[in-house]
Amino acid sequence: MSTARAADAVEHGTREGETVLLVHGNSVAGWSWAPQVALLPHRHLLTPDLPGFGGRHREPWPGLDGATDDLAAIVAERAVGGRAHVVGLSLGGMLGVRLAARHPELVxxxxxxxxxxxxxxxxTAVAARSQVGLWDRRWYWRALATAMRLDADVRxxxxxxxxxxxxxxxxxxxEDVLAPSLPSSLPYRGRLVAVAGEREPRDARRAFEALRAIAPQLETWIAPGMHHQWSAEDPERFSAMVEAVADGAPWPPDQPTTPAD
Incomplete structure (x- = not known):
């Protein structure tokens, strides 16, 4: 990817310490990490828009591999030391795992x-596909914003x-989100934590066992009472988790790792 495109990454904090790359989910953009940016002012953060999203909406979606390589170029060019602690929510989590598979030296x-x-x-797939025809209608996105309980300032x-x-x-x-995306192998052997909200669909939790099969170092946790978009639902706890994982500290701090079920 070109340097010009990598420059689309939004950078926060001073370029010191170790960088944290925050990768957004579907239907939003890098701005969705605003609570974490506010709560982690002492960290060097990158919150890029993925191709096709936000400020890059005129770019075509390049598929999971293309989007992963896009992130790799951003890390190589903008992260301190050319490596980053990678945090991904939903689609961003799928890309994070792919990044660790395709470019483990960056993670x-x-x-x-x-x-x-x-x-x-x-x-879940039938329900999701049934809504695609509504995506060009403003009322649909307004209703979705209400259902997601988004704050008025971001709606x-x-x-x-x-x-x-x-x-x-x-x-x-x-279609990329709905299909299985787990790589056949994962050469990355650093710290790996997979989380699911207690109240979100069980699809993320079902992946724990398969992910552990290719990454025996996996730690898992169920976030009590949380829904899918819990980075905004409980930004303080989510941000504390980001810091703990990046710093090599236990998470959760007061209980053992939750096993896959």
Whole structure:
């Protein structure tokens, strides 16, 4: 990827210490990490928009591998020392695992939340595909913002980004999200933590066992009471988790790792 495109990464904090790369989920953009940016002012953070999203909505979605290599170029060019602690939510978590598979030398640690790495159930897939035809309608995104309990100050941006994503690009991304995406092997052997919200669909939790089969170092945790987008639902706890994983500290600090179930 070109340097110009890598420059689209939004950078926060001073370039010192170790960089944390925050990779957003579907239908949003790098702005969705605003709570973590506010809570981690002492960290060097990168919050890029993925191709096709946010400020890069005119770019075509390059598929999971293309988006992963896009992130790799951003880390190589913008992270301190050319490596980063990678944090991914949902689609971002899928890309984080792929980054560790394709470019393990760039990853200091990996934290993924709500990543449906082994695909989703039939009911979830049918429901998701049934909504694609509504993606070009403003009322749909407004309703979705309300259902997600987004704060008023980000609702307009969420609606605008959803409309700019559109049904054509959004449909391509959705098919990648719904399909199994777990790599056949994972050469990365650094710290790896996979998390699922207690109240989100079980698709992310179902991936734990398969992920552990290729990454025996895996730690897992169920976030009590949390839904899928819990980086915004409980930003303080999510940010504390990001710091703990990046610093090599135990997470959760007060209980053993939750086994896959």
């Amino acid at each position: 200091r640690s990996l934290l993924v939340s709500g990543a449906p790495l082994v695909g989703v159930g039939r009911g 307009a941006r969420f609606v605008d980004d959803g409309l700019r994503l559109g049904s054509r690009t959004g449909g391509r991304v959705l």
